[in-house]
Amino acid sequence: MVNGSNAFKMTSKELKLKSVEYRKKILKYILQAKAGHTGGSLSATDILNVLYNDVLNVSPENFASPDRDRYVQSKGHCVEALFVVLADQGFFPEEELNTLCKYQSHYIGHPTRKVKGVEQNTGALGHGLPICVGTAIAAKLDNKAYRVFTLMGDGELPEGSNWEAALSAAHYKLDNLCAIIDKNSLQITAATSDVMNTDPLDEKWKAFGWAVKEVNGNDIEELRTAFNSLPFEKGKPSVIIAHTTKGKGVSFMENELKWHHGVPSKEQYEQAMEELDAERINLERLSN
Amino acid sequence: MPQLSDIVVQNEKETRGGFGEGIYEAGKRNPKVVALTADLAGSLKLGPFIKDFPERFVQVGIAEANMMGIAAGLTIGGYIPYTTTFANFSTGRVYDQIRQSIAYSHKNVKICASHAGLTLGEDGATHQILEDIGLMKMLPGMTVIVPCDFNQTKAATMAIADYEGPVYLRFGRPKWPNFTAEDGSDFVIGKAQLLAEGTDVSIFACGHLVWKAIEAARTLQAEGIAAEVINIHTIKPLDSEAIIASISKTGCAVTAEEHNVLGGLGDSVAQVAARNKPVPIEFVGTNDTFGESGKPADLLKKYGLDAPNIVAAAKKAIARK
Numbered sequence: 001m002v003n004g005s006n007a008f009k010m011t012s013k014e015l016k017l018k019s020v021e022y023r024k025k026i027l028k029y030i031l032q033a034k035a036g037h038t039g040g041s042l043s044a045t046d047i048l049n050v051l052y053n054d055v056l057n058v059s060p061e062n063f064a065s066p067d068r069d070r071y072v073q074s075k076g077h078c079v080e081a082l083f084v085v086l087a088d089q090g091f092f093p094e095e096e097l098n099t100l101c102k103y104q105s106h107y108i109g110h111p112t113r114k115v116k117g118v119e120q121n122t123g124a125l126g127h128g129l130p131i132c133v134g135t136a137i138a139a140k141l142d143n144k145a146y147r148v149f150t151l152m153g154d155g156e157l158p159e160g161s162n163w164e165a166a167l168s169a170a171h172y173k174l175d176n177l178c179a180i181i182d183k184n185s186l187q188i189t190a191a192t193s194d195v196m197n198t199d200p201l202d203e204k205w206k207a208f209g210w211a212v213k214e215v216n217g218n219d220i221e222e223l224r225t226a227f228n229s230l231p232f233e234k235g236k237p238s239v240i241i242a243h244t245t246k247g248k249g250v251s252f253m254e255n256e257l258k259w260h261h262g263v264p265s266k267e268q269y270e271q272a273m274e275e276l277d278a279e280r281i282n283l284e285r286l287s288n
Numbered sequence: 289m290p291q292l293s294d295i296v297v298q299n300e301k302e303t304r305g306g307f308g309e310g311i312y313e314a315g316k317r318n319p320k321v322v323a324l325t326a327d328l329a330g331s332l333k334l335g336p337f338i339k340d341f342p343e344r345f346v347q348v349g350i351a352e353a354n355m356m357g358i359a360a361g362l363t364i365g366g367y368i369p370y371t372t373t374f375a376n377f378s379t380g381r382v383y384d385q386i387r388q389s390i391a392y393s394h395k396n397v398k399i400c401a402s403h404a405g406l407t408l409g410e411d412g413a414t415h416q417i418l419e420d421i422g423l424m425k426m427l428p429g430m431t432v433i434v435p436c437d438f439n440q441t442k443a444a445t446m447a448i449a450d451y452e453g454p455v456y457l458r459f460g461r462p463k464w465p466n467f468t469a470e471d472g473s474d475f476v477i478g479k480a481q482l483l484a485e486g487t488d489v490s491i492f493a494c495g496h497l498v499w500k501a502i503e504a505a506r507t508l509q510a511e512g513i514a515a516e517v518i519n520i521h522t523i524k525p526l527d528s529e530a531i532i533a534s535i536s537k538t539g540c541a542v543t544a545e546e547h548n549v550l551g552g553l554g555d556s557v558a559q560v561a562a563r564n565k566p567v568p569i570e571f572v573g574t575n576d577t578f579g580e581s582g583k584p585a586d587l588l589k590k591y592g593l594d595a596p597n598i599v600a601a602a603k604k605a606i607a608r609k
Contacts, residue, residue, distance in 0.1 A: 070364060113393060119364065124388040130357020131389055137346060137358065138365020141322075148361075161385065164354035172346075 010053050013286055015220045018088070019049050020280045023249045024273060025084045025094075031269045033101040035109065039259040040153060041081035043184035043217070043244040047151060048085045050223040051180075056149065060090045063117065069146050070135050072120045074128020075153035075182060076110040077261075083107055083115065091117035126159025128152060129179060133165045136177040136237075147230070148177045155187030158196040163208070166237075170209025175231035178238045179210075182217060184246035188260050205239045217242025250275055289485040292505055292517070301438035301466045303459035303496075304402040308333025310445025311370055311400075315341045318368065318449050324359055325372045326352045331461075332372040332402050352377045356385035359397040368449055369397050375404035375458055376417040379424060390454050391427040398448050399424075403461045404434075405546035406574070406591060407496055407584035416579035421494075422551025424456040425524045431455045432524040433477065434545075434553075436498035437464060440521060443472025451477055458495065460546075462584045465499045478522045480530035486516035489602045490534040493544040494520050494553050497572070497593060501544050504598035515602055523553055528560045535561055540568045540605035544598050546588075549573035568608035570601035 010018070022045050030036035052058070057069045073082050080100070087094040092115065099105035106114040110123030120131055128150040136148045156162065169177055181201065185192050193199060202212045211232035215222040223242070232238045246260075247253030250272040253262075264272060315321045315337050323337050324346045338345045346362075348355040352373055359369035371378065378401035379386070390397045401420065408416050425432045431453060435441040441459045448455045468474055474481060483498070484505055493501035498519045505515040516534050520527065535541050541561065543554035554571040561567055574591050588594045 066366065120360075121388070121393045124384055126353075127357060127385065127389050130354045130385070131361035131364075133354070134358035134361020134369070135364045136361070138362045138367050141343065141367070142365060144365075161353040161357060164348075164351035165357060168348055168351070168354055168358065171349075 012220050012224070013283060015049055015053060016283050017280060018053060019046050019220070020249070020276050020283065022049060022081065022084050022088070024276050026080045027264060027269060027272050029084065029097045029100045030080055031264055032098060034263050035101045036080045036263065037077040037261050038263070039186065039246040039253060039256070040075060040078040040182065040184065042248045042250065042253065043246045044075070044078050044081050044151060044182045045248065046218045046220060046223060047180055047182060047242055048081050050220060050227060051149065052085050052089055054224055055227045057146070060116065067144060067146050070119050070132070070148045072128045072132050072150045073111050073122055074125065074150050075156060076122035079109060079111050082111060086115070086117040089117065125153070125156035126161040129162050129165040132177055132179070133169050133174065136169070136174040137172055139176050140172070140174070146176070149180065151180045151182060153187070154181055154183040154185060154192050154198065155195070157181070157198045166205065166208040166210065169237040173235045174237045175233070175235055178230055178240065180240045180242055182244055183241055184244045186246045186255065186257055186260065190257065201241050209236060210239045211236040212239050212241065214241045214243065217244035218248050249279065290482055292484040292502065292509060295467050295483060295502055297465045297467045298470065299466050300463040302461060302463055303435065303438055303441040304331070304461060305333050306435070306438035306441030307400060307402065307445050307459055308336065310442040312336045312340070314446045314449040315344060320366060320368045321449055322346060322362055322367045322369045323372060324348055324355050324369055326350050326355050326377065328373050331374070332400070334372065352382045353385050356382045357389050360389040360393065360395045363395045363397060370400050371397065372400050372402070374415055375401035375420050376415055379420040379456070380417060383423060387427060391430050394429050394453055396452055396454065398455045398457060400445070400457045402459055404458045405460060405496065406579045406587040406593065407460050407462045407546060409461065409584050409587070410581050412581040413578040418548045418574050418579065419551060420458060421523055421545070421547050421553065425556065429453060430524065431477070431522070432458070433522050434458045434494040435475070435521050436495060436519050437468055438466040439468045439470055439472060440475050443475040444477070444521070446472070447475065447477055460496055464496055475521065478525045478527060480527035481519040481521060482516070482530070483519055484515070484517040486514035486538065488514045488538060489606050490516045490518060490538045490541040491544060491598060491602065492518050492520050492531065492541060492553065492557050494523060496546050497544040500588070500593065500595045501598055503595035504602065507595065507599050508602055513602065513606070520553055520557070523556055526556050526560065528564070531557055531560045532564045535565050535567045539609050542570045542572060542598060542601040542605055544572040544593070546593060547573050549575055568605045570605045572597050572601050
C-alpha cells in the first residue's frame with residue numbers, strides 16, 4: 001500500500017482501464033502526427049500509468065514545489081506515452097496534442113521542458129540516469145524526502161554513461177533513486193540481444209551495487225507492488241527490470257520490429273481501436 | 289585612458305590557482321556552490337574547498353560524461369555545480385552530455401577547464417586541446433570566458449556563481465604574469481578590458497596570450513607604432529561595441545589566442561568586423577594542428593604564438609590598410 005496504511009489512489013481495475021485509454025490516445029495522436037515511436041510507447045504505457053497515478057508525488061499544482069518527486073524519461077523517443085499521461089494528469093489540455101510533431105508546436109518528438117510537466121529535455125540516449133544521480137545527490141544534500149525516477153529503454157543500456165552513473169549511484173548510496181528499465185527486448189535494428197546483448201541484466205545491476213526487482217512491466221499489480229516497496233534496500237539505489245512487450249495491447253504490433261516507429265494506416269488504426277475497446281469491455285465486466 | 293606603462297606585473301602565478309581560490313570564495317559566500325571533479329581535485333587546486341566544504345564536494349572518478357550529467361541533475365535541486373577537469377576532458381570528450389543535458393536545457397552548470405592549450409606542456413597533444421573555445425561557443429546559450437591571469441581567473445570564478453546559465457571557464461597550468469586588479473574589480477562578464485590605448489592597430493587577445501600581446505605592444509611602441517591592446521576575456525557574449533569602436537579608430541586588427549585559428553576568438557572578432565566595419569585582420573593562433581610535448585615557452589615559439597609573431601602580424605595588418 002502507498003505510505004503504509006493509505007489506500008491506493010485508484011483501484012487496479014481503474015488503472016487497467018486507464019492503460020487502455022492511454023493506448024488508444026497514443027495511437028490516435030501518432031496517426032494524426034504521422035510520426036511517433038509506437039512500439040516503445042505501448043510497452044511503457046503501464047509503467048507511466050502506475051508512476052503518475054499511483055507513485056509520483058507530482059501534479060500540476062505542485063510542479064513548482066521543491067519537494068515534488070522528479071521523473072526524467074531517459075528513453076525520450078517514447079514521448080507520446082508521456083504526453084498522453086501528462087495531459088490526463090491535467091498539465092495541459094489534451095487538445096493541444098493535436099499539434100504533435102507539427103511545425104511550431106511544443107509537442108515535438110522528444111520531451112522538452114517547454115511542455116508543462118516535463119522535468120528535463122531528453123532524447124539523446126544514456127543521459128537520464130546521470131542526471132538523476134545528480135538530482136538524487138541534491139536531495140540528500142538538502143535532506144529532502146523527494147524521490148528520483150528515470151525510465152530507460154533496454155536498447156540504450158550499451159551507452160557507457162549509464163554504467164558510469166550506475167557506479168556513482170551505488171557509491172553515494174542513493175536509495176532515493178529508482179531506475180526502471182522498459183525491457184521490451186527490441187530496438188530499431190533487431191532484437192536487443194542480437195544488436196548488443198546486455199543479459200543477464202539483473203546480475204549486472206547487482207554487481208554494480210543496486211537492489212534489483214524483476215517484474216512483468218505490463219502487469220499493473222506487479223508494478224504497484226514493486227514501486228510501493230521502494231527503496232528495495234536501504235542504502236542502495238533501486239532498479240526495476242520491467243519485462244514488457246513492445247507494441248503491447250495491439251495484436252499485430254506486439255513484438256514486431258516494424259512498429260518501433262511504424263505509423264498505422266487508417267484501417268490498422270481502426271482494428272487497433274476494436275481490439276482495445278474489446279479489452280476495455282472485458283475489464284469493465286470485472287469486479288474491482 | 290590606460291597606457292602600456294600602467295601595466296605592472298605583481299607576481300607570476302598559475303591561472304588554475306586563481307580558480308582554486310575563486311571557487312573557495314564562491315563556496316564560502318554561496319552555500320549552493322558545489323564542486324565536482326573527475327579525479328583531478330589536486331590539479332584544479334580544490335584542496336581548500338574540499339577541506340572546508342566536504343559535503344559540497346562530489347568526486348565522480350574518471351567518468352567525465354557522468355560528471356556532466358550529475359551536474360545537470362544537481363541544478364534541478366537548485367545547486368550551482370562547478371565541474372572540474374582538464375579542458376580536453378571538459379569539452380571534446382563530453383560534448384553530447386554538455387549539448388543535450390546542459391546547454392539544451394540552459395542548466396546553470398559551470399564547466400571549469402584547466403590545462404587548456406599548448407602551455408599544458410609536457411603531456412603533449414592528447415591533453416592540449418586547441419579546439420575547445422570553438423566547441424563551446426557554438427553551443428546556443430553557452431557563455432565562454434577565458435581569463436588572462438591569476439587575479440582575473442579568481443574574479444571570473446566568483447562572478448559566474450551569480451551569473452545564471454551554463455558557462456565554460458577556460459584557464460591553464462603554467463605560472464604566468466599576474467597583472468590585473470587584485471580585487472578583480474576590472475573584470476565584468478561580457479565587457480572587454482581595454483589595457484592600453486593605441487591608434488595604429490587593435491590587438492584582441494584572450495587567456496595567456498593577453499600577456500604576449502602586451503609584450504608585443506611594448507616592442508611596437510619602441511618602433512613608434514601605437515597598438516591598442518584589448519583583453520577579450522569573454523568570447524561569448526562578445527563585446528561587439530568595444531571591437532567596433534577600436535577598429536573604427538585603428539583601421540586594422542590582430543587576434544591572438546592559444547587555440548586553433550579555426551573556431552576561436554579570431555573567428556568571432558572577424559565576424560563582428562565583417563558585419564560592421566571590414567578592416568584587415570591577422571590571426572595569431574595554432575594553424576589547424578595538434579600540439580606536442582615541450583616547455584610552454586618553446587611550444588609557443590614553435591607554433592607561432594609568441595610576442596614576435598604578434599608584432600609581425602600587427603605590421604602586416606597595418607601594411608594591408
